[in-house]
Amino acid sequence: MSQIVSNQQLVQIANKFGTPVYVYHAERITEQYQKLQTAFSKCNAQFFYACKSLTNINILKHINNLGASLDCVSINEVKLGLMAGFEADNILFTPNCVDFEEILQAKDLGVKINIDNISILEQFGNTFGNNYPVCIRVNPHIMAGGNFKISTGHVDSKFGISIHQMRHIERVVKTTNLNVEGIHMHTGSEIKDVNVFLEGLEVMFTIASHFPNLKYIDLGSGFKVPYQPTDSETDLTSLGEKVAEAFSAFENETGKKIQVWFEPGKYLVSQAGYFVVKANVIKQTPATVFAGVNSGFNHLIRPMMYEAYHHIQNISNENATERIYTVVGNICETDTFAWDRKITEVREGDYLVFYNAGAYGFEMSSNFNSRLKPAEVMVENGEAKLIRQRDVFEDLLRNQVL
Ligand SMILES: *Cc1c(COP(=O)(O)O)cnc(C)c1O
Numbered sequence: 001m002s003q004i005v006s007n008q009q010l011v012q013i014a015n016k017f018g019t020p021v022y023v024y025h026a027e028r029i030t031e032q033y034q035k036l037q038t039a040f041s042k043c044n045a046q047f048f049y050a051c052k053s054l055t056n057i058n059i060l061k062h063i064n065n066l067g068a069s070l071d072c073v074s075i076n077e078v079k080l081g082l083m084a085g086f087e088a089d090n091i092l093f094t095p096n097c098v099d100f101e102e103i104l105q106a107k108d109l110g111v112k113i114n115i116d117n118i119s120i121l122e123q124f125g126n127t128f129g130n131n132y133p134v135c136i137r138v139n140p141h142i143m144a145g146g147n148f149k150i151s152t153g154h155v156d157s158k159f160g161i162s163i164h165q166m167r168h169i170e171r172v173v174k175t176t177n178l179n180v181e182g183i184h185m186h187t188g189s190e191i192k193d194v195n196v197f198l199e200g201l202e203v204m205f206t207i208a209s210h211f212p213n214l215k216y217i218d219l220g221s222g223f224k225v226p227y228q229p230t231d232s233e234t235d236l237t238s239l240g241e242k243v244a245e246a247f248s249a250f251e252n253e254t255g256k257k258i259q260v261w262f263e264p265g266k267y268l269v270s271q272a273g274y275f276v277v278k279a280n281v282i283k284q285t286p287a288t289v290f291a292g293v294n295s296g297f298n299h300l301i302r303p304m305m306y307e308a309y310h311h312i313q314n315i316s317n318e319n320a321t322e323r324i325y326t327v328v329g330n331i332c333e334t335d336t337f338a339w340d341r342k343i344t345e346v347r348e349g350d351y352l353v354f355y356n357a358g359a360y361g362f363e364m365s366s367n368f369n370s371r372l373k374p375a376e377v378m379v380e381n382g383e384a385k386l387i388r389q390r391d392v393f394e395d396l397l398r399n400q401v402l
Contacts, residue, residue, distance in 0.1 A: 002271070003028040005379050007315040007353065010276055013384050014351045017375050019278045020295040022362045024054070024387075026062050026380035028272035029358075033066045036264065039236035042244035043260050048092050050221055050265030051077055053359035058378055058387040059269065060084035071263040075102045078111055092218070092263075094137065094184070096159055100124075107132055114184050114218075116160050118168055125176025135182030135218065138163050140203040142187050142196055160185065163203060170210055180211040186220025186263065192232065194239040196222075201243065205250055208258070218261040219243075225270045227309045227356050234267075266359040273358020275300055275374075276315075279350045280330065288326050291346045293337070296329025298368040300354060300361050303337050310357060314343050316350035327352065331369050362388075370396055 005013075005025050013023055036047055048071035049063045055077060060070070061084045069090035070081040075098075081091050088110035095102060096116055100123050106113055107128070115121045116137035124134060139160030161169060173180055185200050197219055204217045223234045243260060251257060281292040302308035312327060314320070322342045329335035337354070346352065365373050372391035377384050 003031050005274060007313065007318060009379070009384070010274055010353055011315050011351055013377055013379075014276045014278070016384070017377055017386060018390065019276050019351065020293075020299055020374040021276050021390075022357060022374055022376045023274040023276060023384070024056075024059060024269070024358055024376065024378050025272045025274075026378055029059070029062060029268055030066060032264075032268045032271070033063070033068060036236065036262070036267070039240035040243065040260070040262075041240070043240060043247060044257070045243075046216070046259055046261050048090075048218075048261060048263045049268055050263045051081065052363065053265030054269045054273070054361075054363050055080055056362070056376055056378075056387050057084050058385075060086070062378075062380075063268065068268075069261075071265075072111075074098075075105050078106055078109060082109065092135070092261075094186075094263075112182070114182070118161055118165065118172060121161070121169065121178070122172050122176065125172055125178040129177045130179040133179045133181040133213070135184050135216075136161065136169065136180055137184040137186070138169075138204075138207065140185050140187065140200050142200055142203075163207070166207055166210065173211075179213055181213055182216045182218055182261075183207065183211065183214065184218035184220065184261075186218075187222060189222050189266065190224040191222035192224045192234055194235055194242065197239055198242055198246065201246055205246070208250075208256075209254070214256070214258055216259040216261050218263065221263040221265060221267065223262075223264055223267040225266055225356065227311070229311060269358035270356045271358065273356065273361055275310075275354040275357035275361055277352050277354070279314075279346050279348055279352060282346060282348055289324065291325040291327045291343070291352070293327060293329060293352060295374070296331035296335045296369070296371070297333075297337075298331055298371055299329075299365045299374055300337070300357060301364045302360055304335065305364075310337070310354040312338055312341055312343055313353050313355075314346050314350050315353050317344050317347060320345040331371075367391070367396060372396075 048069040050071040052073050064085045070086045071092050072078045091111040093106040093111050094114040114135040137160040139162050225233050277293040277295040279291050280294050283290040297304040325343050327337040375390035376388035378387045
């Protein structure tokens with residue numbers, strides 16, 4: 001049985017801290033981390049939490065305590081990671097289209113640097129030569145995942161250096177004497193098919209021979225978790241076995257011991273998160289019954305942005321008859337969380353919960369419509385603790401020149 005926060009406790013949290021509120025379950029994050037460790041126990045693996053999915057410093061501290069490393073996409077994430085206690089050496093900085101200045105800052109902070117375009121590679125090599133090791137992000141041109149918006153390995157993607165530019169990479173590395181210690185790929189999110197990783201790994205093995213100092217191959221992330229009750233997740237046990245086999249074959253062939261890295265975001269925190277809102281209005285139109293809640297896509301944008309499904313339950317009226325609702329938010333623009341959903345009868349004032357709200361929920365929230373961002377709560381050892389105050393009106397004016 002997986003670790004869960006009971007609906008009853010969610011109601012208590014909503015009563016105590018108000019709604020809308022994000023709730024994260026520390027033990028569930030631990031459980032996911034342990035599942036990864038078990039699945040890849042036969043590999044020399046290291047896991048870098050992709051913290052863009054959820055950066056609350058309390059979550060970062062918890063994940064650091066588990067022994068994980070950290071994957072960051074901005075210099076501010078790097079700084080948050082250092083504040084949370086991650087060692088610089090256990091932080092990988094994987095930026096895209098940033099100013100060279102930001103890369104220099106990361107170098108000064110001593111973190112690992114993942115470079116994803118040739119001009120930066122060249123600048124870095126010209127400046128530092130072999131004095132500071134780097135990782136190179138390549139694009140293996142593998143189409144992965146179900147959703148084009150979150151797929152990054154295809155030929156039109158802005159991410160990584162094309163695998164077809166190997167000659168150019170090699171020339172830059174050679175002329176600037178760069179020390180390439182890692183190669184990286186990340187082909188997208190919600191990849192169910194383990195073959196995507198294995199095909200990518202084959203591509204990585206093919207180019208590995210160009211880099212004599214190679215220490216690790218980073219296969220990125222994209223592990224899928226179930227959002228719908230009928231969904232399945234990436235079969236990590238099978239992937240773990242196949243990756244272990246592939247690496248031991250590579251080792252036999254080349255005599256090289258190389259680590260495999262992964263960068264799970266969603267996998268670690270999605271299912272640990274709950275988003276609790278209150279039904280403000282039940283509105284019957286000739287076509288539909290709307291349940292209008294005290295939140296909107298400014299707090300949880302995944303349904304509007306990716307057509308993502310979040311399972312919803314009425315935790316104030318669990319045993320009532322199910323009816324069909326379209327659940328909408330209060331933003332003045334089309335703002336639909338769910339279409340034609342069976343939910344036990346919703347009365348005005350009831351609490352609804354969105355499950356799997358840990359990843360890319362709070363993190364993508366905004367103050368659109370001058371609405372306040374929600375509070376965040378962490379449940380650990382059964383106890384609920386506030387880890388971010390709800391915005392107050394003054395937060396809307398902060399930084400405005402009055
Ligand atoms: C977003 C991202 C991840 C995490 O992806 P998930 O689907 O949340 O696991 C990992 N690596 C990089 C480089 C990313 O940009």
